Amino acid sequence: MDIDIKTYMRHIGQSARAAARDIARADTLTKNRALDVIANILLDKRSALLSANATDMERARAQQLDGALLDRLALNEKSIDAMAEGLRQIAALPDPVGEISDLKFRPSGIQVGKMRVPLGVIGIIYEARPNVTADAAGLCLKSGNAAILRGGSEAMESNQVIASCVQEGIKEAGLPAECIQVINTTDRAAVGELITMRDFVDVIVPRGGKGLIERLIAESRIPVIKHLHGVCHVYIDGEAAPDKAIRIADNAKTSRYGTCNTAETLLMAESVAHTLLPPIAAIYRKKGVEMRGCAQAQRILPDILAASEEDWFTEYLAPIISIRVIPDIDAAIAHINHYGSRHTDAIVTENYTVARRFLREVDSSSVMVNASTRFADGFEYGLGAEIGISTDKIHARGPVGLEGLTSQKWIVLGDGHIRG
Numbered sequence: 001m002d003i004d005i006k007t008y009m010r011h012i013g014q015s016a017r018a019a020a021r022d023i024a025r026a027d028t029l030t031k032n033r034a035l036d037v038i039a040n041i042l043l044d045k046r047s048a049l050l051s052a053n054a055t056d057m058e059r060a061r062a063q064q065l066d067g068a069l070l071d072r073l074a075l076n077e078k079s080i081d082a083m084a085e086g087l088r089q090i091a092a093l094p095d096p097v098g099e100i101s102d103l104k105f106r107p108s109g110i111q112v113g114k115m116r117v118p119l120g121v122i123g124i125i126y127e128a129r130p131n132v133t134a135d136a137a138g139l140c141l142k143s144g145n146a147a148i149l150r151g152g153s154e155a156m157e158s159n160q161v162i163a164s165c166v167q168e169g170i171k172e173a174g175l176p177a178e179c180i181q182v183i184n185t186t187d188r189a190a191v192g193e194l195i196t197m198r199d200f201v202d203v204i205v206p207r208g209g210k211g212l213i214e215r216l217i218a219e220s221r222i223p224v225i226k227h228l229h230g231v232c233h234v235y236i237d238g239e240a241a242p243d244k245a246i247r248i249a250d251n252a253k254t255s256r257y258g259t260c261n262t263a264e265t266l267l268m269a270e271s272v273a274h275t276l277l278p279p280i281a282a283i284y285r286k287k288g289v290e291m292r293g294c295a296q297a298q299r300i301l302p303d304i305l306a307a308s309e310e311d312w313f314t315e316y317l318a319p320i321i322s323i324r325v326i327p328d329i330d331a332a333i334a335h336i337n338h339y340g341s342r343h344t345d346a347i348v349t350e351n352y353t354v355a356r357r358f359l360r361e362v363d364s365s366s367v368m369v370n371a372s373t374r375f376a377d378g379f380e381y382g383l384g385a386e387i388g389i390s391t392d393k394i395h396a397r398g399p400v401g402l403e404g405l406t407s408q409k410w411i412v413l414g415d416g417h418i419r420g
Contacts, residue, residue, distance in 0.1 A: 005185070009193035012148055012181050013200030016121045019178035020146035024118045028095040030173055031142055035091040038169030039084035042134065045165055046080050052157035053130065060154050068258060072128040073155055083134040083162075086385055090138040093384040096403050097144040100411065111413040116406045118144035120202035123194045124387070125150045125216065127208035130158035136205075137166045137180045139387050143405035146179050148201065150194060152208070153186035160184060195220040205400070207388050210315075225400060227365075227391035229315040230260030230343040232373045235332040235358070237349035238269035242276060244370055245348045249280045251372040252346065254287050258317045260389060261344050261366075261376040265312060265322045267332050273300055273325045289319040296325040312339040329354050333361050340364060342391040344376035365391050365398040 023031075042049070053075040060073055096116045103113030122145050126132045133149055140147035151159040163182035171177050183190050195204055195216055204224045206213045213226050234252050236245045252263035268277055277300050284291055291297075292307040304323070311322045312335070326332055329347075336345050346368035347358040355369045366376040376399065378386025383401030390396045396404035 005187055005189045006193060008185070009183075009190055009197065010200075012183065013121075013197045015178040016146040016148050016181060017200045019176040020118070020121050022176050023141065023146055023179045024097070024120075024144045026144065026175060028097075030175065031095070031144070032091040034141055034170050034173035034175055035087045035138055037172050038134070038137070038166050039087040041165040041169050042080060042084045042087075042162070045161065046077070049075060049080060049158065049161045049165075050077075052161045055157045056130075056155050063154075065154065069128050069154070073130070073158075075130060075158060079131060083131050086131075086135055087138045089384050090142050090402075093142065093402060095142065096406050101408075103413075108417060108419070109414070110417050113411050113413075114408040115411045116403070117409050119405055119407055121146045121148065121200060122405065123148045123150070123197075123201045123204045123222070125191060125194070125204065125206045125208065125212065127152040127212060128154055129207075130155040130162060132207060133159050133162040133182060134166065135385055136387060137162075139385055139402060139405060141170070141179065143402045145405055146181075148181050148183065148194060150183045150191055156184075156186060191216075192219065195222055198222055205387055223394070225388065225390045225392060225394070225396050225404070227260065227341070227343055227389045229341050230262070230389075231265065231313060231315050231339060231341040232261060232263050232343050232376075233265045233267055233332075233336050233340060233345045234263045234373060235267040235329075235336070235345070235347045236269060236272065236276060237329060237332075237347055237351065237354055238271040239351040239354065240269075240272060240276070240348040241350055241370075242272075245272075245276055246279055246283070248346065248348050248370070248372050250283050252374055253284070253289060253321050254319075255372070255374050257319050259374070260315070261373050262317070263321065263346075263373050264314065264316050265324065265335075265339070267335060268297070268323065268325050269329075269332075270296065270325050270327055273297070277301060277323070277325075284321065287319070289321055291321055291323055293323040294325060297323045300325070315341070329357060333358065337361075337363050343389065344368065344373045346371060346373050365389070 099116040124136045166180050167177040204222050206216050206226050281301050291304040292311050293304045307322045342364045344366040345362050345364045359367050378399035378401045386399040386401050
């Protein structure tokens with residue numbers, strides 16, 4: 001079976017590399033037409049998609065998968081409409097491919113600038129969410145990349161129907177169907193092959209749990225755009241406006257518990273802790289959020305649990321929050337840079353100088369002033385959609401949209417110029 005998987009994956013890789021050349025030179029009109037056709041086909045095949053998803057859901061329940069995974073796996077009329085609308089939104093976005101920037105004349109008379117180009121072949125590995133198949137296909141198409149998609153085994157039936165819709169739409173638009181391929185085996189060896197096929201794949205993008213991403217980091221021989229986890233912070237400064245502080249601390253934690261941009265730690269300047277912690281804690285209690293605090297936080301809120309050292313490193317993805325009372329902005333920055341995951345961190349303050357320090361010195365992919373961490377999202381940033389979040393320090397950092405799926409090459413324009 002290992003030989004069969006190797007042969008199968010090599011064929012997919014070769015096909016993707018060949019198709020990448022065609023999609024890279026496709027014009028914007030052709031790519032947008034493909035996206036629009038795929039959206040229409042998804043809606044036309046709604047019944048088949050719901051039937052396939054029902055099969056996936058039945059198998060997942062039989063395997064006693066947890067409720068959160070079942071929620072991510074489920075498709076309904078509304079989510080299919082959202083997939084189609086997402087593709088149309090991607091079509092409406094500006095095409096980054098071929099964009100020329102920073103074109104300047106040099107003393108020699110040549111012009112030097114940069115052109116935005118596709119990355120090539122992108123391998124995307126994800127769990128549970130079948131809608132990622134459509135989202136990833138759309139983003140890769142618009143950015144001029146070929147894609148090899150490997151969804152979770154729990155969504156196999158749903159992913160195959162979406163894949164057939166995608167490939168039908170691509171062919172109707174006059175592009176090779178191999179631009180977007182979905183691996184049709186649940187064998188884990190396929191992932192092992194995908195992340196080591198350096199001749200055919202240029203970058204890997206994982207979307208899934210920490211275990212999956214840790215495995216890919218350890219085993220991949222191809223660059224990975226990823227984030228491991230989201231240990232996000234809200235720091236309420238001594239010069240915070242109370243109404244803003246309470247509203248942001250509430251929203252950053254309680255609007256959704258299972259997202260990577262949800263706040264997991266609340267940092268509070270000791271000068272305002274006695275005033276602001278009680279009303280914030282009252283909101284958390286009312287919403288069923290378990291609080292774990294440092295000794296000073298426990299003195300202000302005697303009913304909360306003690307936070308352990310491990311808590312400060314933990315992404316709960318649940319109605320739990322760690323609370324720490326600290327002296328000032330220096331302590332806040334030190335805490336975040338030590339315990340954080342370089343995802344998203346926010347400060348609430350009316351002091352411009354303190355806000356500027358926080359923006360400059362907090363080493364995260366998204367840093368916010370007087371706004372909830374929940375805004376760390378491709379749609380909210382105006383990207384239209386995102387392939388994921390990156391906490392790396394490579395070309396793509398934070399929400400990764402169309403531009404993050406491209407690179408830049410230097411271009412030189414001359415008129416018979418030679419170097420003396």
